[in-house]
Amino acid sequence: MLGGLASAVAGLGYTSRVLGQELNSELATVAAATLYLQGHRAEVRVADSLAEDSFADESIDLAVSQPPFNLSWERQEQRVRQRQSAEGWYRFGLPRKSDATWLFASRMLEKLRVPEAGGGRAIVFTALGALTADSSDSVRKAILAEDLLEAVVALPAGLSPSTNIQLYALIFANCKAASRRGKVQVINLRPYFETSRNRHTTQRELQGDAFDVLRNSLASVRDGMASRTLPTEYFLRRRVTVMLGGRRNDAALDNTRMTWDVEIPESQDSDEFLRERYGVPVGLTWELTEHVRARLETDSVFDPSRHRLKRWLREQAWDSTRLSALLARRPHVVEPGDPRSAEPLLMLPTNPDAASLGTDRGDGRGRVLALELAPGPVSPDFLVSWLNTGLGRESRRRAHVFASSGTVIAAVRTDNRSLLKLTDELIVPIPPPAVQQELAAAEARLTAVAGLADRARQELWEAPSRGKQVVSRFDALFDETLGTWASDLPYPVASAVWTLETRNTIDARHKQMFLVWEAYAAFTGTVVLSALAQDPVLREVEVPQLRDALANAAVSMERATLGTWNVITQRLTARFRDMLSSDDLDERARLLQIFGGPSHDSLARLLSPTVVRLLNDANAKRNEWAGHTGAAPERELRGHLDYLTARLEELRDEVGPAWRELLCVRAGDGRRRQGQIHQKVELAMGPSTPFRQSEIRVGELMDWGDLYLATDGCAQPLRLQHLLVMRESPDNARYACYFYNRMQGEMVRIVSYHLTDRSDVTEELEDVAAAVHDLLDTLPAE
Numbered sequence: 001m002l003g004g005l006a007s008a009v010a011g012l013g014y015t016s017r018v019l020g021q022e023l024n025s026e027l028a029t030v031a032a033a034t035l036y037l038q039g040h041r042a043e044v045r046v047a048d049s050l051a052e053d054s055f056a057d058e059s060i061d062l063a064v065s066q067p068p069f070n071l072s073w074e075r076q077e078q079r080v081r082q083r084q085s086a087e088g089w090y091r092f093g094l095p096r097k098s099d100a101t102w103l104f105a106s107r108m109l110e111k112l113r114v115p116e117a118g119g120g121r122a123i124v125f126t127a128l129g130a131l132t133a134d135s136s137d138s139v140r141k142a143i144l145a146e147d148l149l150e151a152v153v154a155l156p157a158g159l160s161p162s163t164n165i166q167l168y169a170l171i172f173a174n175c176k177a178a179s180r181r182g183k184v185q186v187i188n189l190r191p192y193f194e195t196s197r198n199r200h201t202t203q204r205e206l207q208g209d210a211f212d213v214l215r216n217s218l219a220s221v222r223d224g225m226a227s228r229t230l231p232t233e234y235f236l237r238r239r240v241t242v243m244l245g246g247r248r249n250d251a252a253l254d255n256t257r258m259t260w261d262v263e264i265p266e267s268q269d270s271d272e273f274l275r276e277r278y279g280v281p282v283g284l285t286w287e288l289t290e291h292v293r294a295r296l297e298t299d300s301v302f303d304p305s306r307h308r309l310k311r312w313l314r315e316q317a318w319d320s321t322r323l324s325a326l327l328a329r330r331p332h333v334v335e336p337g338d339p340r341s342a343e344p345l346l347m348l349p350t351n352p353d354a355a356s357l358g359t360d361r362g363d364g365r366g367r368v369l370a371l372e373l374a375p376g377p378v379s380p381d382f383l384v385s386w387l388n389t390g391l392g393r394e395s396r397r398r399a400h401v402f403a404s405s406g407t408v409i410a411a412v413r414t415d416n417r418s419l420l421k422l423t424d425e426l427i428v429p430i431p432p433p434a435v436q437q438e439l440a441a442a443e444a445r446l447t448a449v450a451g452l453a454d455r456a457r458q459e460l461w462e463a464p465s466r467g468k469q470v471v472s473r474f475d476a477l478f479d480e481t482l483g484t485w486a487s488d489l490p491y492p493v494a495s496a497v498w499t500l501e502t503r504n505t506i507d508a509r510h511k512q513m514f515l516v517w518e519a520y521a522a523f524t525g526t527v528v529l530s531a532l533a534q535d536p537v538l539r540e541v542e543v544p545q546l547r548d549a550l551a552n553a554a555v556s557m558e559r560a561t562l563g564t565w566n567v568i569t570q571r572l573t574a575r576f577r578d579m580l581s582s583d584d585l586d587e588r589a590r591l592l593q594i595f596g597g598p599s600h601d602s603l604a605r606l607l608s609p610t611v612v613r614l615l616n617d618a619n620a621k622r623n624e625w626a627g628h629t630g631a632a633p634e635r636e637l638r639g640h641l642d643y644l645t646a647r648l649e650e651l652r653d654e655v656g657p658a659w660r661e662l663l664c665v666r667a668g669d670g671r672r673r674q675g676q677i678h679q680k681v682e683l684a685m686g687p688s689t690p691f692r693q694s695e696i697r698v699g700e701l702m703d704w705g706d707l708y709l710a711t712d713g714c715a716q717p718l719r720l721q722h723l724l725v726m727r728e729s730p731d732n733a734r735y736a737c738y739f740y741n742r743m744q745g746e747m748v749r750i751v752s753y754h755l756t757d758r759s760d761v762t763e764e765l766e767d768v769a770a771a772v773h774d775l776l777d778t779l780p781a782e
Contacts, residue, residue: 018042019055050103051079059113059120065104066125069165073100092142096135101126105170106139109148112174119175121150127165131296140294144184144232148172151185151218154298156193156586158204166190166586170296179221184235187217187227188302191590191715194537205537209716213699224676225699225715228301236266237293240274242286242424244327258330260420266292279321279377279430304592305398308599309391309427318431321377323399324424328374331419333367346371346380348387350400350412350422355387369419377430381440386429390601390656397600399425401585482645483687485652490664491684491691492724492737493519495754498687510637513644514562517618519753520651521565522739524611526723527595527709528572529775533721534594538575543775546571557775559742560723562619569615573607580604595662597714602658610654614647659685662709665717666691666726667702677701681710684726689735722767725750740768748772 018040022028025046035042045054049065050073073080074097083089089110095102105124112120130136131152143149153169160167173180192210217227244258264273270288278284300306313320334347347356348369357380373380386392403412403422412422431439460470483501486494496512496519503509532539549571550556555564579591580603588600595603625632625640632640663685670679677698682691684707699715702708707726710717723740738750738761748765752758 016040018044019058019060020044021047021049021052021054023048048076048079049107050076050100051083053107053111055111058111059117060108060111060122061113061118061120063108063111063120063122064124065108065122067101067104069101069127069163070098070129071100073097073103076100092146093138095139098135099130099133101130102136102139105143105172109143109172109174112172115175119173121175122172124170124172125155125167126170127167131168131170131298134293137293137295140296141236141292143172144235144294147176147181147232148174149184149232149296150176150180151187152296152298153187153214154190154302156190156204156206156590157584158193158586159206161203168296168298180229182232183221183229184232185217185221185227185229186298186301187214188298189214189226190302190586191593192226193586193590194535195541209700213715222676225697225713226302230301231267233267234265235294235296237263237295238266238270239263239289239291239293240270240286241289242274242278242284242324244284244325258324258327258416258420260324260417260424262286262424263293263295277322278325279319283374284325299402303398304597305394305599306427309395312391313429316429316431318429320427320429322424323371323426323428324420326373326376326378326383326428327423328372330416331369331371331423333414333419334370344380346373346384348396352393352397355384357381357384367414369422371423377433378428379433379436379440381444382431382436383428385440385443390599394599394601395427398427399423482648482652487686488657488660489686490523490659491686491689491735492523492664492726492739492753494685494687495737496520499754506634506637506641510641513641513648514618514622515753516648517615517622517644518562518565519739521562521569521615521619522560522753523724524573524606524615525565525568526720526739527606527718528569528576529723530709530718530721531576531594532572534716534718535590542572542575557772560740562615562622566612566615566619570612573609573612577604577607577609580607593714593716594718596709596716596718597711598658598662602661605655605658606662608654611651614651614654617647618644662711663696664720665694665696665702665708665710667704667706667708667717668693669704670698670701684735691735721771722765723771725765725768740772743769743772 018035020028020031020035020042022031022044023046028044028046032042032044035044047054077097080090080094080103084091084094090103090106091110092102092106101124105122105126108122108124112122131140149170150173151169151171153171155167155169157166158164189206189210192207192213193204194207195204213226217224221229223229240262242260242262262274262277264270270286274286310320344357347358348371349355350367350369373383387396399422400412402425403418405411405413405418412418456470460467463470482497486497486501488494489497493516496516500509500512500516503512532542546568549567550564553563553567555561555567557564576591579587580600582588592598592600592603598606621640621644663683665681666684668680668682670677672678677700678695679698679702680693680695681702683694684691696710696712698710698713698717700717702710702717703719707720707724708717709720725738725740726735727738736752736755738752741749741751741760743749744762746764746769747762748768749760749762750765750768751760
């Protein structure tokens with residue numbers, strides 16, 4: 001650590017002298033030898049840093065420490081207290097003896113050069129407990145009171161050898177610039193990591209991008225994609241005890257009286273904060289404690305799910321509350337075989353399964369909470385419908401994260417306080433009563449339609465001769481054509497779908513239908529390959545296995561077919577689904593960032609195994625029907641079309657609104673404004689050209705003219721590899737879209753799935769060839 005720091009300082013043109021102190025003599029010897037071999041002027045001494053100072057006459061410009069996690073200082077207590085009383089050490093106070101982290105931090109601060117002589121900075125690497133534990137609260141408050149904390153940097157879990165503990169870097173300064181006084185910057189580097197090349201360890205490394213993000217964030221106090229600057233008072237919290245169903249000291253201790261704790265910023269009015277949190281539920285009261293705590297908690301600062309939900313609520317002009325405020329009794333866990341309740345309860349699984357109103361626990365999978373709702377501002381039918389929407393599931397997932405505890409395995413405990421914490425973290429919208437009634441009724445009708453469809457399917461197979469009559473009952477439901485769906489799709493796919501809608505003959509529609517499936521498969525394959533390229537270590541592991549999978553399926557990238565794209569999609573979506581469903585929060589956040597910042601629900605839809613199944617089915621049908629000898633009669637072609645149209649509609653239903661959130665854009669000019677990059681883009685969405693112009697906020701500047709997947713406000717847009725080419729159309733349309741098809745010597749053949757004239761091009765395309773050779777791990781021909 002010291003060697004890297006000294007090298008960085010030297011790289012800036014400074015001459016440094018490194019002073020080190022280490023209790024372990026072997027480690028001290030290794031550190032001294034390493035620094036010597038690196039050419040640094042250094043001195044490392046063996047001493048106990050909590051009780052000894054081998055460089056008492058020295059003042060430090062930059063101090064770095066990574067104390068052992070949860071190190072007790074009980075054995076040094078006498079010497080520590082003696083140093084404190086006799087020499088003024090530890091002027092910020094002493095934490096409890098169970099953790100010495102803040103003793104090391106105090107010593108770093110006390111060794112810095114005084115502000116009058118230019119001041120200094122200290123960096124301390126620590127675990128979460130030191131930032132929030134009550135045992136060190138008084139020390140944190142004293143340091144915040146002197147405005148010495150400059151930044152808190154959240155790092156990915158797994159950086160520290162032999163442990164998966166998440167680290168934080170605390171940056172202290174006794175010489176803050178005027179613009180930083182009274183403020184603390186919070187920087188989130190948790191998604192910026194690469195997996196270790198060693199498959200037998202969970203250790204990770206920071207990406208090179210992480211250092212750019214850190215450098216850019218520290219260069220400005222303005223908020224950015226990965227940084228927020230907050231008043232120091234934000235970290236001073238008061239605990240509020242919220243009560244529902246009675247006062248805290250009521251004698252009755254039945255399960256209708258519920259209490260839970262909420263922390264609010266000390267500088268914020270408690271009534272205003274709680275009214276915003278809970279709206280106007282009936283019977284909710286609260287008591288504010290006098291004690292002020294200092295908690296350096298950062299997860300809530302970077303909470304994309306909450307920000308996305310709050311933005312949606314503002315768009316609807318709806319109030320919101322928390323599920324806890326709607327309860328009549330304490331929640332409890334129900335198990336398989338538990339007796340039915342007398343009254344219908346809200347059955348809320350802690351996994352993504354559907355919530356329901358009923359008297360039993362449902363199918364018995366996973367843990368289920370039984371919740372009795374009190375009469376209030378949210379109707380039970382609306383609540384259940386909301387909890388099963390994409391945003392509702394995201395709110396449930398977020399609540400589970402913030403209510404979980406445990407450093408090795410994070411989980412929600414089953415005690416009363418933990419279950420109430422879970423319900424208190426779950427955000428619930430409060431539309432006007434008439435809107436709730438309308439939405440609940442619409443949901444009930446849609447559920448009834450689904451039931452009718454199931455019964456019709458049974459009737460169809462009981463009496464196949466009546467197929468047309470059975471299906472005709474649902475004709476009105478098919479007014480939404482595939483052409484309407486095209487407006488929600490990325491242009492490379494939408495243009496193929498629109499072309500299908502414009503074909504007038506059965507034969508032309510039949511041919512175009514397979515091109516639509518190939519367009520979707522090629523686009524999805526390009527997306528997942530582009531995502532894989534964002535993590536070089538993961539790519540190093542996956543690409544050889546992907547090559548084997550292609551070979552086993554007797555397909556290859558030398559000639560990309562629908563089968564080729566399906567193998568790529570099947571393998572990589574499975575890998576990404578595993579990452580998305582991981583218990584590792586950093587891995588999930590990293591994956592969402594890699595894909596351009598979509599919600600969890602949208603990415604899960606795009607990576608769905610149902611999508612893979614439908615693509616494989618289309619490929620199987622093409623292989624089967626292409627083997628037909630002679631010209632197929634029109635009746636047979638109609639049957640093929642009906643089948644594939646139904647599968648395409650199933651694909652539409654599975655993907656849902658995901659592509660409306662994760663936009664395909666063509667990058668234009670960009671500029672940095674108020675700490676963020678604002679970039680002009682063409683929205684390559686829908687079948688029409690010219691594309692609509694827009695501007696989005698991104699954390700990284702996109703290359704002009706390239707295609708990306710991005711959401712507004714994303715930290716890292718996903719650059720699509722040049723297996724997909726957008727260019728001027730030969731028939732004078734604004735753009736034509738071509739997909740890579742095959743290598744022909746030094747030439748590349750690319751094909752369009754929506755053009756009738758010049759539907760394929762063969763020419764020398766270095767960027768496309770490079771993308772293909774990169775995947776094949778071969779060199780282009782000389």
